[in-house]
Amino acid sequence: MSLPKYSLLPFLLLLVVVFASGKSSAAEGRPLALLPQQGYAKVFGTLGIVCECCDGGECKSTWTGSCSKLTCLPWKQH
Structure with missing residues (x-):
């Protein structure tokens, strides 16, 4: 007796979620070096x-x- 194709869909969806979530476990970034007087101007830059x-x-x-x-x-307007 074989399983219908639609019963495999939840299993495949679960596999996709597990593999996709494993690759994004760490975030990369760097701190911005800001002078106190130019803090927001540098962030805007x-x-x-x-x-x-x-x-x-x-x-x-x-x-x-x-x-x-x-x-x-x-x-562009500068």
Whole structure:
């Protein structure tokens, strides 16, 4: 007596789930090195957004202190 084909479906589905979950047991990543003043600007940079500090009439992509006039645009519009 043979089993119907549809009774093998749950067994095959279980095998797929077990093998797929075994390969994604560890996540890879690296910490972002951030300066306190440019913390969010650096994170935005990883998302494709470029930030500049426009204090004093001149816009700079790096700055050391706080920035009261921060401008962030998508890299395509920069």
